[in-house]
Amino acid sequence: MMVSQTEAMFASTSSDCTVCVWELVFPVTGSGDCKLSCLDSFSIGSKSMVALSLAELPGDSGNIVLAMGGLDNKVHLYCGGRTGKLVHACELKGHTDWIRSLDFSLPINVNGEANNIFLVSSSQDKGIRIWKMTLRSSMLNGNGIYKKGEISLSSYIEGPVLLAGSSSFQISLESLLIGHEDWVYSVTWQPPLASSLEGGTYYQPQSILSASMDKTMMIWQPEKTSGVWMNVVTVGELSHCALGFYGGHWSPNGDSILAHGYGGSFHLWKNVGNDNWLPQKVPSGHFAPVTDISWARSGDYIISASHDQTTRIFAPWKVEASLQHGEFWHEISRPQVHGHDINCMAVIHGKGNHRFVSGADEKVARVFEAPLSFLKTLNNATLQKSCSTDDILGNVQILGANMSALGLSQKPIYVQAVHEIPERRGIDSIDTLETIPDAVPTVFTEPPIEDQLAWHTLWPETHKLYGHGNELFSLCCDHRGELVASSCKAQSAAVAEVWLWQVGSWKAVGRLQSHSLTVTQMEFSHDDNFLLTVSRDRQFSVFSITRTGSGEISYSLLGRQEGHKRIIWSCSWNPHGHEFATGSRDKTVKIWAVEKDSSIRQLITLPQFMSSVTALSWVGLHHQRDHGLLAVGMENGQIELWNLSYNRADDGCIAAASLVAALAVRIDPFICHASAVNCLAWKKNQEDHTSLQLASCGADNCVRVFDVTV
Numbered sequence: 001m002m003v004s005q006t007e008a009m010f011a012s013t014s015s016d017c018t019v020c021v022w023e024l025v026f027p028v029t030g031s032g033d034c035k036l037s038c039l040d041s042f043s044i045g046s047k048s049m050v051a052l053s054l055a056e057l058p059g060d061s062g063n064i065v066l067a068m069g070g071l072d073n074k075v076h077l078y079c080g081g082r083t084g085k086l087v088h089a090c091e092l093k094g095h096t097d098w099i100r101s102l103d104f105s106l107p108i109n110v111n112g113e114a115n116n117i118f119l120v121s122s123s124q125d126k127g128i129r130i131w132k133m134t135l136r137s138s139m140l141n142g143n144g145i146y147k148k149g150e151i152s153l154s155s156y157i158e159g160p161v162l163l164a165g166s167s168s169f170q171i172s173l174e175s176l177l178i179g180h181e182d183w184v185y186s187v188t189w190q191p192p193l194a195s196s197l198e199g200g201t202y203y204q205p206q207s208i209l210s211a212s213m214d215k216t217m218m219i220w221q222p223e224k225t226s227g228v229w230m231n232v233v234t235v236g237e238l239s240h241c242a243l244g245f246y247g248g249h250w251s252p253n254g255d256s257i258l259a260h261g262y263g264g265s266f267h268l269w270k271n272v273g274n275d276n277w278l279p280q281k282v283p284s285g286h287f288a289p290v291t292d293i294s295w296a297r298s299g300d301y302i303i304s305a306s307h308d309q310t311t312r313i314f315a316p317w318k319v320e321a322s323l324q325h326g327e328f329w330h331e332i333s334r335p336q337v338h339g340h341d342i343n344c345m346a347v348i349h350g351k352g353n354h355r356f357v358s359g360a361d362e363k364v365a366r367v368f369e370a371p372l373s374f375l376k377t378l379n380n381a382t383l384q385k386s387c388s389t390d391d392i393l394g395n396v397q398i399l400g401a402n403m404s405a406l407g408l409s410q411k412p413i414y415v416q417a418v419h420e421i422p423e424r425r426g427i428d429s430i431d432t433l434e435t436i437p438d439a440v441p442t443v444f445t446e447p448p449i450e451d452q453l454a455w456h457t458l459w460p461e462t463h464k465l466y467g468h469g470n471e472l473f474s475l476c477c478d479h480r481g482e483l484v485a486s487s488c489k490a491q492s493a494a495v496a497e498v499w500l501w502q503v504g505s506w507k508a509v510g511r512l513q514s515h516s517l518t519v520t521q522m523e524f525s526h527d528d529n530f531l532l533t534v535s536r537d538r539q540f541s542v543f544s545i546t547r548t549g550s551g552e553i554s555y556s557l558l559g560r561q562e563g564h565k566r567i568i569w570s571c572s573w574n575p576h577g578h579e580f581a582t583g584s585r586d587k588t589v590k591i592w593a594v595e596k597d598s599s600i601r602q603l604i605t606l607p608q609f610m611s612s613v614t615a616l617s618w619v620g621l622h623h624q625r626d627h628g629l630l631a632v633g634m635e636n637g638q639i640e641l642w643n644l645s646y647n648r649a650d651d652g653c654i655a656a657a658s659l660v661a662a663l664a665v666r667i668d669p670f671i672c673h674a675s676a677v678n679c680l681a682w683k684k685n686q687e688d689h690t691s692l693q694l695a696s697c698g699a700d701n702c703v704r705v706f707d708v709t710v
Helices: 320-325 372-382 390-395 450-456
Strands: 007-013 018-025 035-043 049-056 064-070 075-080 086-092 099-104 108-110 113-123 127-135 158-164 167-178 184-189 208-212 216-222 229-236 245-250 256-261 266-271 277-280 290-295 302-306 310-317 328-337 342-348 355-360 364-369 398-403 410-414 461-466 472-477 483-488 498-502 508-512 519-524 530-535 539-547 553-562 568-573 579-584 589-594 600-605 613-621 624-634 639-645 660-666 677-682 691-698 703-709
Touching (some): 007 064, 064 099, 075 158, 113 184, 216 256, 229 277, 290 691, 302 342, 328 372, 328 450, 372 398, 483 530, 519 568, 530 568, 539 568, 553 600, 613 691, 624 677
Parallel strands (some): 049 099, 290 342, 290 677, 568 613, 613 677
Antiparallel strands (some): 018 035, 049 064, 184 208, 245 256, 302 310, 310 328, 519 530, 530 539, 589 600, 613 624, 624 639, 639 660, 691 703
């Protein structure tokens, strides 16, 4: 609550069953520090409070009132002066379950006098109560006798009297609002609006926004003639997400309302006129650590995997009218919504349709293929009216995908089948907990909103890859799009083997044994002749991969070394040679080379880093084939870019003395991650060789894209 232009008061509550009242003094000028002091602190018994609201009482007394509600189902009112010393005044009974939200209105003008103030409360009993507090002096007639007010419902439901200094307030129940079908988590009054008649004054519309776990938000207003509070607007989601809204919020001018749901998802509606509230685009993202990230082979989008049990596709949505203003990134698809935490994924780089493989906390890797609705949406996002994907579009017969009852497999929806199923309308289309609604694959001409992403942008699952004995941990695909390598969590050599799968037939064509513990990352060399694996056993292995003319795959262990003193988390090949980097928990990055005689030699160790190295990505600079840029991600969230320059001898090998590593840039911590960097990926096939893009993901639930100018 603002007390003056430079002073504010606020209250806080905690699970330790105490409430504190604070004073905040802002600096008079732009520079200077804010001064914070605790005015009062008091215990409120054994049951903690979860909702607070602070307001100034009507009249000239300057008293403030603090309302609190929580686990004892009552609203407690405390009064006091601006010194912050508050005393318990009274309590309001009526709710039958925990109180979740409280909000005071501004004083209400009646006959030119602002002697009333409203308090709205919401509860897990699914009800909303509006309490009216009237200054008792305004209830007296000329002879000092209380007026007999009009016969109304509130006159029969008078509550206690609130004493605040020399003033007293009669409290009554103004209205009980019933409409939600689940816990009401939040109620807020519409913010004050500037009066168009009187300069500098504000008035507050009598309008309340409520948000509930029944997946709806409602706006309540009193009817103009009778004054009875009615539900005038209801907005919400019909998605199959299990949980509803945790809170609702007005925009300052009251023409938009925002809800937030499970996982921090935003849901925004805007009044476009005549109480016609339409959903709007909002930012979205993961709500658990992001474990893996990869660019599409075309570079048009990023796909990420997370412990929030989803994979998501982010892309810059280009608009012709605003191309000069740069790119605006949006989530355009959620291809996998799973029942297990997703640990890894790999985009398949071969020709044909867009595909990827994902691995979760289960023993099965799953293959997904882009449906027709996504391909057309991607064309709209990239402004490709007649692009090379026309051949792909003609061959794809799958429009989208449906979620199975257990949330594990995603079944295809075929183009022909759409015409056979009559569209459900009205009450029949509303899902219940017992049924799962059919997805409606849609070609989007603008970025989709949360409800559409969660249900209508799934990719069909085309294959399952069985073989591993434990949960999947790492996946990678070769550059030709012919082989996929997978590893799982392991504590023995037999389980730690790497499986090779042939793209297309999806048969297991190899089981590579070398490590004794979990293989944490794998990567194929630029020419696909070698597969590099790093492990928790502190060793790295290089396998030689040979392809015969008949398509047979043969492999052999070229070399294995204990490269670091702690777990090796990451690795990356030089895109222009057979050199590779490894990064470890021992805070070091080492550069190695595969020699002509198939031996492995260490070239250089970079200076020790401040934190464990958890992610690496090496990109070549096309205009300088003897230069590279190595991105290093660390456990503390920092990202550094290192210049690697070298000279090759006539036999193609790099002399250790000729390899020079220099720190190019340490990215500003304020735009890096707040916790461990899990993966880094450079965008390949970039037309502009002086401007690169680096994608990163981390344990802080974020996906970030950096523009790097060389």
